[in-house]
Amino acid sequence: MPFLKNTWYVAANAYELDEPMVSRTICNEQIVMFRKADGSVAAIQDRCPHRFVPLSMGKRVGDTLQCGYHGLRFDGSGACVEAPHDDDSQKARACIKGYATVERDKLIWLWLGDAAEADPDLIPEFAFFSDTDKYTSCQGYSHIKGNYQLISDNLLDLSHIHYLHPGIHEGSNFEDFTNKVERNGDTVWSMLWRHHYHVNPAARPMFGLEGDADDVEGQGHARWDAPGVLFVDTAFWDHGKSYGEGWNTPNAHLITPETETTSHYFWGSGRNFARDNEQFTAATAATMKNVFETQDGPMVEAQQRDMGESTDFLEHKPIILKADAAGVLARRIMKQKIAREAEADEAAQIAAE
Numbered sequence: 001m002p003f004l005k006n007t008w009y010v011a012a013n014a015y016e017l018d019e020p021m022v023s024r025t026i027c028n029e030q031i032v033m034f035r036k037a038d039g040s041v042a043a044i045q046d047r048c049p050h051r052f053v054p055l056s057m058g059k060r061v062g063d064t065l066q067c068g069y070h071g072l073r074f075d076g077s078g079a080c081v082e083a084p085h086d087d088d089s090q091k092a093r094a095c096i097k098g099y100a101t102v103e104r105d106k107l108i109w110l111w112l113g114d115a116a117e118a119d120p121d122l123i124p125e126f127a128f129f130s131d132t133d134k135y136t137s138c139q140g141y142s143h144i145k146g147n148y149q150l151i152s153d154n155l156l157d158l159s160h161i162h163y164l165h166p167g168i169h170e171g172s173n174f175e176d177f178t179n180k181v182e183r184n185g186d187t188v189w190s191m192l193w194r195h196h197y198h199v200n201p202a203a204r205p206m207f208g209l210e211g212d213a214d215d216v217e218g219q220g221h222a223r224w225d226a227p228g229v230l231f232v233d234t235a236f237w238d239h240g241k242s243y244g245e246g247w248n249t250p251n252a253h254l255i256t257p258e259t260e261t262t263s264h265y266f267w268g269s270g271r272n273f274a275r276d277n278e279q280f281t282a283a284t285a286a287t288m289k290n291v292f293e294t295q296d297g298p299m300v301e302a303q304q305r306d307m308g309e310s311t312d313f314l315e316h317k318p319i320i321l322k323a324d325a326a327g328v329l330a331r332r333i334m335k336q337k338i339a340r341e342a343e344a345d346e347a348a349q350i351a352a353e
């Protein structure tokens, strides 16, 4: 299945741009990103048009990248600004692809398709990363050898938690949990209410909860947007109280295809308790990385191995369970978007002929 082009992909965690440049393959396109002197982030093709070597093997010269082979130099839009051993006529020919980027909520968003259509208002909201009055957060990255949609499936069906991560809901009876899937435009919500969630009374002070009840109300609502942008809002509160009056950990799971069968997994978590506890922040990041790389990751990678090079999981005719509703809906929306884009490309091609 082709990749969706006219959409925002997470290309990096903002902290990665502290490096002189970051090279990353996104949907099979080699891209190099760098932060310019004015603070904005440039993203251009990581491929010199002369000998097709990565520009990231070269060096930064101010707000430009100089190829490490024969010195062609490119600015943040992809225009060649210097061809040291040639006349100026070559510069216009050497222009490479540039990408629209937006830095928002500690993430670098990149529009893979036509930059003229890159509307920042289409970027899904992850305000908890920026809301430092309310949340402390951490971020990280994992590489998964599986198609990006397999990872979305995993996150939209949280019934896997009881088996793949049994420690997380220890003591809770998942039969008390209820799930409802809703579509709002091209956004899918998988609402999960965790009634009678078990919390260890000894852990309550750490979560900022008073009293000693071991039975609380909870939620793990997941919001999906194309292509694999997920927000999972986890919260717990005492019976008789409501969301916002207890422990809240909003999470980001941002899946960007590297190739058809490999993915970048940018993840992050906020919390409204133990705000100044740096050890807690480090431990949360370490736990997330460990869970994704040793529990979810291997399961997704095993699925991909079984599928070989194929990317359309539903074509393999799996058994569909009740808990798959959100994942199947998200796949249907992706399929529609990709088909619409292919039709528009074809119409534009015919018009140009």
Ligand code: FES
Pocket (backbone or CB within 6 Å): 048, 049, 050, 051, 052, 053, 067, 068, 069, 070, 071, 072
């Ligand atoms: S390969 Fe880049 S300038 Fe020759």
Ligand SMILES: [Fe+2]
Pocket (backbone or CB within 6 Å): 154, 160, 161, 164, 165, 296
């Ligand atoms: Fe998981």
